[in-house]
Amino acid sequence: MTDSAPAARRRSEPRDGQATQQRVLDAALATILERGIYRASSNEIARRAGVTWGVIQHHFGTRSRLMAAALQRHAVGFAGTAGDFQFTQPPGRGRLAELFDLIVRFYGTPNYFAWVQLLIEMRYDTDASPDARGIIDETLRVSQEPVGRLVHEALGSAADDEDFRALVFSAMRGLAVNHLLLAATPGMEEIHSGEAPFRRQQELLMDALVALAEQRGLSLSAQPAPPAMAAPSRRQSRRGKRTA
Numbered sequence: 001m002t003d004s005a006p007a008a009r010r011r012s013e014p015r016d017g018q019a020t021q022q023r024v025l026d027a028a029l030a031t032i033l034e035r036g037i038y039r040a041s042s043n044e045i046a047r048r049a050g051v052t053w054g055v056i057q058h059h060f061g062t063r064s065r066l067m068a069a070a071l072q073r074h075a076v077g078f079a080g081t082a083g084d085f086q087f088t089q090p091p092g093r094g095r096l097a098e099l100f101d102l103i104v105r106f107y108g109t110p111n112y113f114a115w116v117q118l119l120i121e122m123r124y125d126t127d128a129s130p131d132a133r134g135i136i137d138e139t140l141r142v143s144q145e146p147v148g149r150l151v152h153e154a155l156g157s158a159a160d161d162e163d164f165r166a167l168v169f170s171a172m173r174g175l176a177v178n179h180l181l182l183a184a185t186p187g188m189e190e191i192h193s194g195e196a197p198f199r200r201q202q203e204l205l206m207d208a209l210v211a212l213a214e215q216r217g218l219s220l221s222a223q224p225a226p227p228a229m230a231a232p233s234r235r236q237s238r239r240g241k242r243t244a
Helices: 004-035 042-049 053-060 063-084 093-107 111-124 130-160 162-184 195-215 234-243
Strands: none
Touching: 004 042, 004 053, 004 063, 004 111, 042 053, 042 063, 053 063, 063 093, 063 111, 063 130, 093 130, 093 162, 093 195, 111 130, 111 162, 130 162, 162 195
């Protein structure tokens, strides 16, 4: 019995550590949303998480690494959602609406405010360590890949038009962020009066995007062109002849 007790403690330590990290990251996001990034002190985050700063240092090392981890968790979480997402509507307007709903799940939530503040600080913080900056770069890459895939699937062959593709994403993100800003701004109750106006604006946006695609001679239903295949090198060609 006594031999099994230390082993049981060792097995529980990773779970306890993950729970502590989760609590600290939740506290960091909550503090940023309430106080802003520059007032989200290490002591306040530790207080909210119910731990000491020494515990946070044990798990994250520095404040910049903590902030990078908070940014990473939020972005990677959305990337996982986007990576698992499958359209249920056929190509066309319905699929555009599904893409918009997915974008709102990231850009239309209060955590996006914290995400933007974290991104700006980490990009321009001269004290940020190189490994923290590396986490940011990798986070952006990982989060953008599945979203890019979904935009291509939603637009069909119209995705081959780079300007149209960029406009669709920017317009959808802009409407989602605007809705979030109005909801968070005191005195804007007359403009922001619930989900009904937001959904009406979404319908207008879908109509405008479909009309623009038609005006540019683009098809939202045809499949996008497959990626171009790189030409084989001479060495690969010779190897292929030998194995043929």
